Amino acid sequence: DAGVIQSPRHEVTEMGQEVTLRCKPISGHNSLFWYRQTMMRGLELLIYFNNNVPIDDSGMPEDRFSAKMPNASFSTLKIQPSEPRDSAVYFCASSPTGPNYGYTFGSGTRLTVV
């Protein structure tokens, strides 16, 4: 089991550009979560999916952010257009459904928008 796989590990982009972050959850996990981590705000849940369906996107900061999960093995988080305040580490996590399961986190994507 390779764990939750995120790509890229690092992304540096210019303000105004589109950024796409990718996540492959653990096979068999039917819940997927996108988090953002900054020094100022800590860990913020952006959106989560259950069985590929978005359940709660109340944490998505604004319309510039969108997330998709076209199938059980892949999800994307897109920022268009990107802004310097989007600079953060973005984590993807997956979990089986059920209250006694913890999340398994990926290694994160460090995004820097200049």
Added chain:
Amino acid sequence: GEDVEQSLFLSVREGDSSVINCTYTDSSSTYLYWYKQEPGAGLQLLTYIFSNMDMKQDQRLTVLLNKKDKHLSLRIADTQTGDSAIYFCAERRYNFNKFYFGSGTKLNVKP
């Protein structure tokens, strides 16, 4: 309130015990978790406790749960320099699939 609260920093000497505290919000939370984050890495699940338990021990880790006060603690015995990291507590509220994380406690272990 909505927040899971933790103190931000803890500094201990190698070999001492560390106790990291957390106050959560929902008395109906079913499971409570401790995660560890090393520099440049994702969060790693350390341990969890079901809400009908008072204590759980796993090698050097002891989790204590006080449901009345909604207080959770993580004790690390014989703390090592490799334990230096940020520790997050999280609660999984009843009937919700999402976790609520604290702000994290940065543990610094001095040789």
